[in-house]
Amino acid sequence: MNKIHPVILCGGGGTRLWPKSRASHPKPFHRLVGDATLFEQTLDRLQGERFAAPLIVAGEAHVDLICASMRESPSWELVVEPAARNTAPAIALAAARLDPKAVMVVCPSDHHIADLPEFHAAIARAAELAGSGWLVTLGINPTGPETGFGYIERGAALGEGAFKVQRFVEKPDLATAERFLESGTFSWNSGIFLFEAGVFLEQLALHRPAMAQAARRSVAEGGLEANLFHPAAFPFAEIEGESVDYAVMEHAERVAVVPVSMGWSDIGNWQALRDAQVADANGNASQGQAELIDCEGVFAVSDGPRISAIGLEDVIIVVDGDEVLVTSAKHAQKVGQLKGAKGQ
Amino acid sequence: MNKIHPVILCGGGGTRLWPKSRASHPKPFHRLVGDATLFEQTLDRLQGERFAAPLIVAGEAHVDLICASMRESPSWELVVEPAARNTAPAIALAAARLDPKAVMVVCPSDHHIADLPEFHAAIARAAELAGSGWLVTLGINPTGPETGFGYIERGAALGEGAFKVQRFVEKPDLATAERFLESGTFSWNSGIFLFEAGVFLEQLALHRPAMAQAARRSVAEGGLEANLFHPAAFPFAEIEGESVDYAVMEHAERVAVVPVSMGWSDIGNWQALRDAQVADANGNASQGQAELIDCEGVFAVSDGPRISAIGLEDVIIVVDGDEVLVTSAKHAQKVGQLKGAKGQ
Numbered sequence: 096m097n098k099i100h101p102v103i104l105c106g107g108g109g110t111r112l113w114p115k116s117r118a119s120h121p122k123p124f125h126r127l128v129g130d131a132t133l134f135e136q137t138l139d140r141l142q143g144e145r146f147a148a149p150l151i152v153a154g155e156a157h158v159d160l161i162c163a164s165m166r167e168s169p170s171w172e173l174v175v176e177p178a179a180r181n182t183a184p185a186i187a188l189a190a191a192r193l194d195p196k197a198v199m200v201v202c203p204s205d206h207h208i209a210d211l212p213e214f215h216a217a218i219a220r221a222a223e224l225a226g227s228g229w230l231v232t233l234g235i236n237p238t239g240p241e242t243g244f245g246y247i248e249r250g251a252a253l254g255e256g257a258f259k260v261q262r263f264v265e266k267p268d269l270a271t272a273e274r275f276l277e278s279g280t281f282s283w284n285s286g287i288f289l290f291e292a293g294v295f296l297e298q299l300a301l302h303r304p305a306m307a308q309a310a311r312r313s314v315a316e317g318g319l320e321a322n323l324f325h326p327a328a329f330p331f332a333e334i335e336g337e338s339v340d341y342a343v344m345e346h347a348e349r350v351a352v353v354p355v356s357m358g359w360s361d362i363g364n365w366q367a368l369r370d371a372q373v374a375d376a377n378g379n380a381s382q383g384q385a386e387l388i389d390c391e392g393v394f395a396v397s398d399g400p401r402i403s404a405i406g407l408e409d410v411i412i413v414v415d416g417d418e419v420l421v422t423s424a425k426h427a428q429k430v431g432q433l434k435g436a437k438g439q
Numbered sequence: 440m441n442k443i444h445p446v447i448l449c450g451g452g453g454t455r456l457w458p459k460s461r462a463s464h465p466k467p468f469h470r471l472v473g474d475a476t477l478f479e480q481t482l483d484r485l486q487g488e489r490f491a492a493p494l495i496v497a498g499e500a501h502v503d504l505i506c507a508s509m510r511e512s513p514s515w516e517l518v519v520e521p522a523a524r525n526t527a528p529a530i531a532l533a534a535a536r537l538d539p540k541a542v543m544v545v546c547p548s549d550h551h552i553a554d555l556p557e558f559h560a561a562i563a564r565a566a567e568l569a570g571s572g573w574l575v576t577l578g579i580n581p582t583g584p585e586t587g588f589g590y591i592e593r594g595a596a597l598g599e600g601a602f603k604v605q606r607f608v609e610k611p612d613l614a615t616a617e618r619f620l621e622s623g624t625f626s627w628n629s630g631i632f633l634f635e636a637g638v639f640l641e642q643l644a645l646h647r648p649a650m651a652q653a654a655r656r657s658v659a660e661g662g663l664e665a666n667l668f669h670p671a672a673f674p675f676a677e678i679e680g681e682s683v684d685y686a687v688m689e690h691a692e693r694v695a696v697v698p699v700s701m702g703w704s705d706i707g708n709w710q711a712l713r714d715a716q717v718a719d720a721n722g723n724a725s726q727g728q729a730e731l732i733d734c735e736g737v738f739a740v741s742d743g744p745r746i747s748a749i750g751l752e753d754v755i756i757v758v759d760g761d762e763v764l765v766t767s768a769k770h771a772q773k774v775g776q777l778k779g780a781k782g783q
Contacts, residue, residue: 114747386778389770400761403458403777406770410751412763417744419758421765426733426750433747434730 099222099289100197101141102189104182105134105153105161105204111364111428113436114418115396123204124160126382127362128371134204135164140211141202145219150192151204152176152185158323165322177313177328183342184334186288187299187310188326195293198225201339203286207371209358217355218289220256224351225289229253230298230344232260233289234282234352235359240272243363243428245284245340247352260350263340282354286361288339295343302346309334365411365420366427369394383414392424443566443633444541445485446533448526449478449497449505449548455708455772457780458762459740467548468504470726471706472715478548479508484555485546489563494536495548496520496529502667509666521657521672527686528678530632531643531654532670539637542569545683547630551715553702561699562633564600568695569633573597574642574688576604577633578626578696579703584616587707587772589628589684591696592619604694607684626698630705632683639687646690653678709755709764710771713738727758736768 109122116122123134131139138149148170153161155175165171174188186201193199200218208214221231234247243266250261263284267275275281300307313331317324344350360371372380372394379387383397388405395402397414404412409424418435430436453466460466467478475483482493492514497505499519509515518532530545537543544562552558565575578591587610594605607628611619619625644651657675661668688694704715716724716738723731727741732749739746741758748756753768762779774780 388773388776397763400758400763401779402763402765403774403779404765405773405777406767407754407765410754410765412765414744414763419741419744419746419756419763421746421748421751421754421756423750429732429749430747432732433749435745435747 097196097198097226098147099141099145099218100147100193100199100292101138101149102186102199102201103134103137103141103149103151103204104185104201105151105157106179106182106185109205110431110436112362112368113430113433114415114420115413118156118438120160121157121205122362124157124164127368128207132164133207133362134161136208137202137204137206138164138168140208140214141200145215145222147197148172150174150189150199152189154179162322172319172322172324174324174326176331177326178332179336180331180334181336182286182339183299183303183337184306184310184331186295186339187307188314188331190292190295190299191311191314192324193292195291195296197292198222199288199290199292199295201286201288203361205362206286207358207360207362209371210356213355213357217256217353217357221289221351221353224253224257224353225291225294228291228294229349229351230294230347231257231289231351231353232344233285233287234354235285236354236356237276237281237283240269240276241283242266242269242272244361246272246275246281247284249280249282249352249354253351257351257353260344260352263345282352283359284340285359288344298343298347303337303342306334306337306342364427365394365413365422365430366424369411369424394424441540441542441570442491443485443489443562444491444537444543444636445482445493446530446543446545447478447481447485447493447495447548448529448545449495449501450523450526450529453549454775454780456706456712457774457777458759458764459757462500462782464504465501465549466706468501468508471712472551476508477551477706478505480552481546481548481550482508482512484552484558485544489559491541492516494518494533496533498523506666516663516666516668518668518670520675521670522676523680524675524678525680526630526683527643527647527681528650528654528675530683531640531651532658532675534636534639534643535655535658536668537636539635539640541636542566542633543636543639545630545632547705549706550630551702551704551706553715554700557699557701561600561697561701565633565695565697568597568601568697569635569638572635572638573693573695574638574691575601575633575695575697576688577629577631578698579629580698580700581620581625581627584613584620585627586610586613586616588705590616590619590625591628593624593626593696593698597695601695601697604688604696607689626696627703628684629703632688642687642691647681647686650678650681650686708771709738709757709766709774710768713755713768738768 249258313326316327384401385395592605593602657670660671728745729739
């Protein structure tokens with residue numbers, strides 16, 4: 096069986112995990128869950144007999160962090176985006192670097208997946224469909240009426256554990272999310288996609304012809320230097336940024352979803368990061384020096400100073416350099432509103 | 440009318456305001472409420488026509504901090520305790536330095552008093568009684584069933600606003616404290632006392648003769664150097680430590696209480712310190728850089744790093760050097776149990 100080509104997308108700054116994640120050292124490159132960075136964990140779960148060498152797509156700002164991570168890897172390539180243009184153009188660059196028959200698995204570099212056997216089983220099912228010309232997305236079986244994710248509705252079954260996509264739905268309101276959850280036929284859009292490189296570029300050419308042509312041409316005129324591939328800045332930088340959902344997935348005909356329960360989290364805010372920790376009997380977890388007395392559901396993270404906490408419930412404490420964040424778990428989505436997170 | 444002699448006691452390390460208050464820089468010498476330290480505020484409210492120059496009693500460890508505070512004061516004396524022996528021996532040293540007919544007002548150096556006119560009115564009433572041979576204590580009209588203070592029960596009235604003390608009561612349990620509060624005849628023991636120096640030493644000689652003699656002898660054999668008076672180490676260091684309540688007040692015959700409501704707080708823990716702040720409309724207060732979103736009753740104190748807090752209620756956040764404390768207000772009395780507070 097042909098190997099699957101991991102394509103790892105490293106984009107976005109992300110202020111929702113401020114003050115840990117900052118523009119200069121963003122989320123994928125922090126040890127947020129366990130001993131490895133989210134980026135390293137993403138690579139780790141895409142290694143083994145089933146997988147080809149990884150192809151990473153990232154901006155110039157992250158090249159040093161990525162090269163440092165990859166020092167001991169035997170084979171890899173980093174496609175350096177000439178400009179940040181969202182996921183569709185980034186995936187197009189990767190697709191144009193691969194053989195048209197290569198099956199790609201496109202993964203964000205900043206998600207957490209707890210159940211690797213389930214992840215690999217879903218990848219195997221999705222790769223089979225991708226090999227017969229489908230654009231496949233992994234759909235996360237929802238565990239609550241989340242309003243922060245896009246949803247995917249299932250249509251007709253496509254054999255075991257896969258379905259034709261009925262429709263993609265934007266982030267819903269709570270009542271809609273509750274209806275989706277009850278129906279049992281909706282999944283969260285994970286941002287993990289599998290397709291053949293050639294099929295993706297064909298579909299992109301159909302729905303976004305200028306984007307497809309610009310990506311192909313920038314790759315054709317680009318240059319490889321050691322592990323770094325630099326696509327030509329022109330015409331790539333002229334493309335309008337667009338997500339792969341908008342540009343391709345919502346328009347294409349043969350789009351499938353493989354629903355999966357794999358302990359997935361996009362670690363979208365401090366509450367999600369707390370929930371991804373291995374907690375003690377009181378639901379507490381910590382990174383760095385911390386003493387917690389009479390606390391429940393507390394997550395304490397320090398890069399140096401000791402944190403001492405007493406009598407708190409569902410509170411997240413983060414000490415990072417000259418910033419100290421203390422937020423209730425349920426208010427964690429407001430972190431982006433802080434002056435510090437806005438760089439003020 | 441003769442002037443009243445302020446005697447300021449600077450004792451104790453105090454771990455209940457850790458990490459701000461530490462052995463090397465204890466509570467009286469921090470700017471905890473407003474722009475002056477508690478020590479400076481204590482001196483300030485004992486200045487004016489009614490008061491003589493202050494007499495401070497403190498250990499060797501605090502001499503530098505006190506001298507720095509007193510730099511601009513024209514007249515003062517610091518009695519340096521040869522050893523820490525609690526309040527009765529400390530007051531005895533001060534009394535032995537004064538004229539026997541001098542009325543002393545003994546004040547801890549780490550309390551907060553919001554209502555100065557009420558304080559001065561109470562001092563005036565108490566000084567009058569002290570001048571006729573009474574040992575007088577200011578009693579705080581209780582504002583709740585506090586279990587952290589000793590209580591004083593009133594006996595017969597001694598003219599306007601003063602009563603003979605019926606009895607002193609140790610820190611009560613909650614049910615007892617509630618009964619005391621309801622009765623309307625109990626006050627909190629403030630630790631503020633007024634008496635003539637000679638009367639105090641007589642009563643001490645009656646109830647603790649060895650202590651009285653040792654204090655007198657160490658003062659007689661001591662030496663003054665600029666503003667610092669050093670009592671002889673022997674025999675003072677041989678005294679057993681004891682509080683003035685145990686040694687004298689609970690045994691003497693002519694003991695009076697002057698009840699007062701003066702916005703008093705012993706700033707006994709972080710909750711009390713929060714309550715003493717001038718808060719905004721949401722009950723929040725801060726010292727140092729802080730941004731508070733959706734918070735109520737939050738007190739944020741930083742000596743440098745910025746504190747950003749979201750969605751918290753009745754929480755105290757303290758950043759001090761390499762220590763970060765986050766405690767619910769109602770658990771603030773447990774701060775002393777923390778490893779950091781115990782110097783570990």
